[in-house]
Amino acid sequence: DTGVSQDPRHKITKRGQNVTFRCDPISEHNRLYWYRQTLGQGPEFLTYFQNEAQLEKSRLLSDRFSAERPKGSFSTLEIQRTEQGDSAMYLCASSLRGGRQLTDTQYFGPGTRLTVL
C-alpha cells in the first residue's frame, strides 16, 4: 500500500452516464497525476496538478473529461457522457517536488476500473 487511495475501485455504468472518481494522495505530496491504462497497455498520462493548479493536460483528455484539485489535497476526475471507449483503469499518482530536486518519484494508487456498457 503506497498511501495513495482511490474510490471507487470499480465502476460499471451505462453509455451516456456521467461518472466521477476520487483520488487521495499521500498527505504531504504537492503533485498529483492522472493516468489511464487499457488492457495490455502501459499507463498513459492524462493530466497533473501542482497544489491546486492544473499544469498540463494530454490530448487524450477530451472536453468530456474534467479534473479538479480544489484545495490542493484530493482530486476528482469526471467523465461526462461516457462512451464504451472510456472503459479502462484510471490511475492516480502523487509525488513531492520541491527545492533542488530534479525529479520526483510518483507513487500510484490501486486504480479505479471503469466499465462502460
Add this chain to the structure above:
Amino acid sequence: QKEVEQDPGPLSVPEGAIVSLNCTYSNSAFQYFMWYRQYSRKGPELLMYTYSSGNKEDGRFTAQVDKSSKYISLFIRDSQPSDSATYLCAPQGAQKLVFGQGTRLTINP
C-alpha cells in the same frame, strides 16, 4: 512510432534464471528512467530508477541505461515465483512518465 517501445512478451522462465527486460525510446530529452512492477489488477509499484546513462543495482535487480543507443534494461537475478508480474519501463519526460507497453513475466517454480 511510440516514444517508448517494450516487448510485451509474455516471457516465461524457470525459477532461478536471470531475466533481461528491455525497452527502447526515441526522445533524447529523457533523463530519468524508471522501472515499475505491476501485479494483476493493482497499481504500478516503483522498483528503481536511474539517472542518465549507467548502472544501478538494488538487491537482485540491476537497471541499465545506454543513452547513446536509447536502450533501457532491467536484469533480475535468481528470479523467484513472486517476481511474476508485468514490468513497465517509464522514462520521465518533463513532469510525466511515458510508459512502455509492459512485459508480462512468469517465473515457473
